[in-house]
Amino acid sequence: MASSLYEKYRPKNLPLVYTYRAFKWEQFFIGLFGALAIFGVLLKLWEPAPFWGLLTQEQGDMLFEIFMPIGFLGEVIVFIIMGFLKGDAVIEVYPDEMEDEEEDESTDLPQLDGGMVVNMELPESLKEVIEEKVSQRLDDKVNDLTNLLVEDVEKTRGLLTETNEINSKMQEIAESLSDFSQKVQTAGQSLDQFEQIDAGNISENASTISNKLESAGSELNNFEEEMKKLSDRFKQFNSPGN
Helix, strand or coil: CHHHHHHHHCCCCCCCCCCCCCCCHHHHHHHHHHHHHHHHHHHHHCCCCHHHHCCCHHHHHHHHHHHHHHHHHHHHHHHHHHHCCCCCCCCCCCHHHHHHHHHHHHHHCCECCCCCECCCCCCHHHHHHHHHHHHHHHHHHHHHHHHHHHHHHHHHHHHHHHHHHHHHHHHHHHHHHHHHHHHHHHHHHHHHHHHCCCCCCCCCCHHHHHHHHHHHHHHHHHHHHHHHHHHHHHHHHHCCCC
């Protein structure tokens, strides 16, 4: 539990530190020079003769004058060096405050349905690659859309041309129908005149009757020709090619 909290609330700017036992030179020199200084002072204070008479007092004074300055000066140098060495530091982390800050940050960031926090910041190089790919895709889509529009315009022009042709054919059919109606009216008038002829005067009006019949026959022939033309036009209009 403690290790998980340590990993959770460890500031990002601080490295992970693992302690172990190792030899340290500054401690060695502090012990060495401290021993020399104490040993020199001991030789000065040891009377009447140092080392139970193995050394004379003059020899003890000489060793005091050698060991004592070396020891104290060495310790001074070592303490100065230790002043530039890095030591232990402490940073205080309060879990309750850290959780409150994380909640505030999570509200500012976009979240998915599952509650996962998504960081939308991307490296500049990745942004450039994505922008280049997107621009290429957009160019391709624009070209495809332009080609589709051109094709639609061409199809629309073709449809307009066909529509104009159909309209012209419809006008021709309408004109043919009007001519046909006039021909029918003329044939009807000829038949009405034929019905009004008196039977007693048939012999006298034989020439007139023959002329009327010839005129009616020619009208019927013209009627058949117009019907044939109209039928041909309807067939052309209904053909698959049109």
